[in-house]
Every structure is written in structure tokens, then in C-alpha cells.
Amino acid sequence: MMRVASVGPPLLGGVLLIMGWGALAAVLRGGHLVAGPAEVAGWIAANPGLLGRALGKTLTNATLGFLAGNLVAIALAGVAMIWPRLLNLISGLALVVFCLPLIATGPILRVLMGPGDGPQIVLAALAVYYTTLIPLLTGLRATPAVWLDLVHSYGRGRWSELIHVRARAALPYLFAGLQIAAPAAFLGAMVGEFTGAEQGMGVLTIRFMRALDVPALWAIAVVAAAVSMVVYGAIGAVARMVLHDRPPVILSPPRGKPVSGLSRLFQPALLIAAVLVLWWAGMALPGMNPFFAKSPQDVLAALTTAPQAAATRDTLWTALTETAVFLLPGYVAGLMLGAGLAIALVLVPNLSTLVMPIAVALRSVPIVTTAPLIVLFLGRGALGTISLVAAMVFFPTLVACLHGMRQAPGQILDVFHIYAAGRLRQMAHIRIPAMLPAFFAAARMSVPAAILAVTVVEWLTTGRGLGSLMALSASVSDYNMLWAAVAVVTTISALCYAGVAAIERRILFVYAPEQVRP
Amino acid sequence: MAESQGCARIECTGLGKSFPGALRAVTPLDVTFQPGATTALVGPSGCGKSTLLRLIAGLEDPSEGKVLIDDLPPVRQAARGAISVAFQDPSLLPWLTVRANVALARKLARQSPDPTLVDELIGLVGLSGSEKTRPAALSGGMRQRAAIARALATQPRILLLDEPFGAVDELTRRQLARDLPPLWQSRGTTTLLVTHSIHEAVTLADRILVLSPRPARIVADIAVPLPHPRDAHGADFRALLTRTSKALAQGDADNAPMAAQ
Known part of the structure; x- marks a missing residue:
């Protein structure tokens, strides 16, 4: 469980954050980059109607998506508990959905669902589905075996396990998931609005970005961040009332039973088959216009047998390399900075009580909604994009690593204290090894988030890479290219996730063997 | 479901358990637990006492042989609410x-x-x-x-206690040793008690099964024909303590060559 002392440090942290922002605005006055707190407050006060209507719309869509996505996640988690054989398939499908590039699914949903709020709600639901399902599955399965033995000793089965033990035991994890899901829903709804909605915070973002209205952009980012933090805090408060404790920090999705031999090949094959069947069935639904709705066969043909297949592949490859150039440095920088700052904070504990609440709060900010600001500040080139990707990865990594280092076994630390070993020695021998599981869990979960960040920046600002390609394909109705890009990005995202997981397994085998052995 | 009634007889026939990649936990055992009796299972740590209890509770499937409680498998009896377990972990x-x-x-x-x-x-x-x-x-x-x-x-008709007094203080332990046997005797509960404490076994049980180090086999089956409450200073009590202790040491010595292999 994450313990953050009281209201004092977060309040002080918040005040320092606003003061730092004010100071930055004062230093850069006249540069048309940063609007200070007073300027932003002035803009909000002058445009309450416009902002209120947009916020109301986005909040409504985000709430509907939040409810729908969470209901589906809860239902599927329940199914996985009653029929454990489906667990790997359900979490695999969840990962694939999480890896879908929202900015391509947005335009596709727009043409499939037409004008209105449908795409925003669906994108919000897609954005929260994974963030709730994974913690919930973790919680449902983190039940001590002896509690389940108690249920079994009275001859009761999985339903009773679920009702009497697992469901209640998973509540803290559910709340933790819902906390992360709240800003994710807001982000999903805003990305949905980027794709051609009529009203909402996303629509205002696009409009003011084109008009280079700096105070308005800052106001929107600040309001989006504030709303996310308030909802994050509110869910935390409800959790504390219900649980008499804070929700735990969730690091890692549940691991299925270790598989070997044929099932090591069978499970991914089953997952790929399930994805293809679901995709194909979705496109074959009545009312689907084949001009927009491309099936797996269409995408395969566009990449292999169609007359322009070679050109399509070239375009995709070029976009992919352009994206990778921004993605990889940003991803690695985010991980290193997150872990590095976490180590620094543990070495200087007083700083930690101040920074930790800010980090936890900033983790709730839908970073992508601040993309225009970061690019405005750091430029449309590599630095802006890499910084945004790094920011997207940085906060979850920092929070996870701090949490991981706090899990260092107290008795072993006591042994080091007895021998008067200093903080650096403790860090090298105990805390960093204790941090590794958390670090790799964050690294794994950050892969799709980093891809989302880089594609959004490419789409909104740089005009290069996969994000831009997807936006361009949507605007010129090249749906073969758009679907191909979705398939490629999703596949790469899932493969990178699996790649990080493979490295993680090797590391954990040495440093946290209890997590990888049956 | 109505509350279960009457005494239960537990029959283990050729009951054995092995875990993958580990030593055999329980060698094939043939043992019957009479209705309404209290039996203590005594043996060194890791000898398979708890595994035997879990087999009887239906929480583990036997690798060989079977357990029948009044001619029904444990899982069926558990579904009727006939079994209760107090686990080592509360x-x-x-x-x-x-x-x-x-x-x-x-x-x-x-x-x-x-x-x-x-x-x-x-x-x-x-x-x-x-x-x-x-x-x-x-x-x-x-x-x-x-x-x-x-x-x-x-x-319950069958009460399975897995070292239930391990963390209980001495005074409470004495009080429970005084109050519990009359309770389960009046209800005719068939009770199995896993314990490390020979004293506890002689205080509570009608019968003591001394088990060898892993894999568990019965090295002594000792009747405890003393009335409750028992006088821990009485000659009979002390004689039973000595006999159980010797059986435990003998089981350990008998198994030493096996462990060395």
C-alpha cells in the first residue's frame, strides 16, 4: 500500500508547483510560450460559458465511456475467475485493445458511427478497459490460498470464492484501477474529439492550437489536468472510506500459469486467431460499409497482392522509422529519469515526502492533452516529441520505482543497519534489486502509452511518422492504409510489450524468482 | 442445508500423496478414525501431517488410495457442511x-x-x-x-485442527484444553488434531498417531485411556508422554538412513 503522510506535503507540493509555473511564465514573458497562473485564471474567468459547455460535453462522454469500459472489464474479470482457462485469452485481448492506436481508431469510429458522441464514448471506454481489467485481475488472483482453502473446506466452489473472498479482496485493486481509469477516460474522450467532434475540450484544443492562442491552450490543459486530479482524488477518497485504507499501487498485470512446450506456441496462436476472428466478424456485421470497414483479408491484400502494395509497405516503413527515432529515445529517457529520480528521492527522504504527492497527482494528468503546450515550448522538432514521450513514461515509472524500493525487506535492511552500511550501499544491494520488478512492470505498461503519445504529437504537430500517416490517410479516405497502419502499430506495440516482458522474466528470475516460478 | 448430524467414521485406504518435483509427502497409509474419537497426529516438521489433514478435508486429491467419510468422499461430505478446518494460519x-x-x-x-x-x-x-x-x-x-x-x-461432524494452538498463550491454551474436549465429545465430533506438542496430544486426544519424518508413515498408534480433564502430573499421563516421545525419536532414527539416501 502506498502511504502518503497527510494533507500537508501535497498542499505544499501543489503550492510549489504553481509558484514554479508562475516563475517560469515570468522568465519567459513575451516569448508566447507560457501563460502564467494569473493569465490562465483571467482567460477562464473571461470564457466561463465556452469552457463550461466544452467541459460538460467532454465530462459527459468520458463518464459514459468510463462506466461502459469498467462494466465490461468487471464482467470479463468475473468470467475469467469462474472459467480460469479463459484468463490468458481475456488478458491477451485486453492487451491488444490497449495497444490499438486511439488516433486511428478515432477516425475509423467516426466514419463507422457518424457524427455525434459515439466515437468519443467508445474511445473513452477503450482507454479505461485495460487500466481497470488488469488491476482487477491482479486483485482477484492475489488472494491468499488459505482463504480459498477455507471456502473449499465447506465444499464450495468458484462462485463462492468469487462472492465471499475474491470480490471483496479485489476491491482495493479495483479502486486503484478506477483511479487511473478516470484520467484515461478523459484522455480517450478528448482524443475522440480531435477526430471531428462538434463540441468539447478536444475541439477547443485543436481550434486554439491553430490560432496559436497560448493562454487558451494553457487554460484547457490546466482545466483538463485539474479535473483529472480532482476525479483521481475523489476516487481515492471514496476508496479510503470504503476500505479504511488507500488503494494499492498496481504494478503488474497478473501472470498466467507458466506454460511450456506446445502451449507456449498455442496460446499466442489462439490469441491471434481470436483477434482475427473478432476483427473479421466486426467488419461483417450488417450495415458495415466495405469502403470504410476493412477486414483482415483487405489489409493483407493491401500489403501484399494489391498493385500499390510495395508503395504502401514503403510508406509504412518510412513512417515507422520516423516514429521510432522519436519513440525509442523518449521511452528510454522516461524510464531512466523516472528510475533515477526515484533513487535520488530515496537517498534524500525529506525530498520524497514533498515530491511524491506531486508525482502521484501528475500521474493522473492526461499527458497527451498537454501535447500542444510541450510542443509549443520545445518546438516541433525532435526535442518536443521526445520530451512528451518521456513525460508519458516518466511519471508511472517514478511512482512504481518508489513503490518498489519501499518494498525492500525490512529485516534485510536491519542487517545492513547493524553493520552501519550507508544509504548508497543499501541502495545498491537491497533497494535497487527490490525496485526491479516494479521498474519492469512500469516499462512494460509504458510501451503502448509511449506509442500513443508519439503518434498524437506526430498527428497534431510534427506531420511526420505513423501518427501523421494515420491522420493523413483518414483525411484522404485511404482506409486500406489506415487499417494497415492500425494493424502494424498494434502488432508492434504488442510485440514490444512482449519483448520487454521477456527481458523482465530474465531479470526477475534472478532478482525476484518468486514472481516467475510456479 | 440441514446441519449435519451423527458421528462420522473416516477410513483411509492405501492413501498416499506425492507432489511434482518433490519428495513423496505421505506413503500409502491404511488407517481408520473411529466416530466421535479425538486423534492427535504427532510428527516432526514437514513430515506430511498437514498434507494428511488436507487429504482428509478434500483440499488435496490423493495420488493413490482413497479417503472415505461414512462411505462418501470428503468433497461430498464437505458440501454437506460436515467438515470444519482450523488452519495453521488463522x-x-x-x-x-x-x-x-x-x-x-x-x-x-x-x-x-x-x-x-x-x-x-x-x-x-x-x-x-x-x-x-x-x-x-x-x-x-x-x-x-x-x-x-x-x-x-x-x-461439524468432523473437526480438523492444524496446529491450532501454536500462537495461543499458555493460560488460554490450558483453558481451551479444558473446555474443548467436553464440547466435541458431547456432539460426537470426530476430531483430528495436528500438533508438534506431545503434551498437547496427551492432554486432548483419545489416540495418538506418531508419524515418521517425510514421507509420513505411522510408527506408533497409542491409545490414551484417560478421563477428561486430565491431570498432567499423574503417573499415567507422564508415562504416555514418555512413550510418545520415544516413538517419535524411534521414527526419526528409523528414517535416518532413508533421508540420507
């Missing part, structure tokens, strides 16, 4: 109060709520006044006593 659900934890057993066994019985049992284990307390606020011994009360709440 396994109280942290979000429930002591009273709710004890009452949970009746819910799981599909028995009607009986708040009077629940409160009586909480009193019996010396937790009166802690009914509304959550497990986190209890000491280790108090948790274990709450777990014993929970195991008794269904008035």
Missing part, C-alpha cells in the same frame, strides 16, 4: 469483524444464521468484547482463537 478475512468471520462459516456451509451460538463460541475462546474488532487489531493468539471459534460454528 485465515481470517481482514475486512470482516470477529463475529462476522465466525458467522461466515455457517454461511459457507449453507446453515441458517445462529447469532447466539456465534457469540457463545466467541466467549468460549475468550474473545468476548472483541466481537466487533477486525483481525488486524487482534494479536496472533487472538486470531487463532477466532479461527477455532469459526471452525466450531457449523457444529
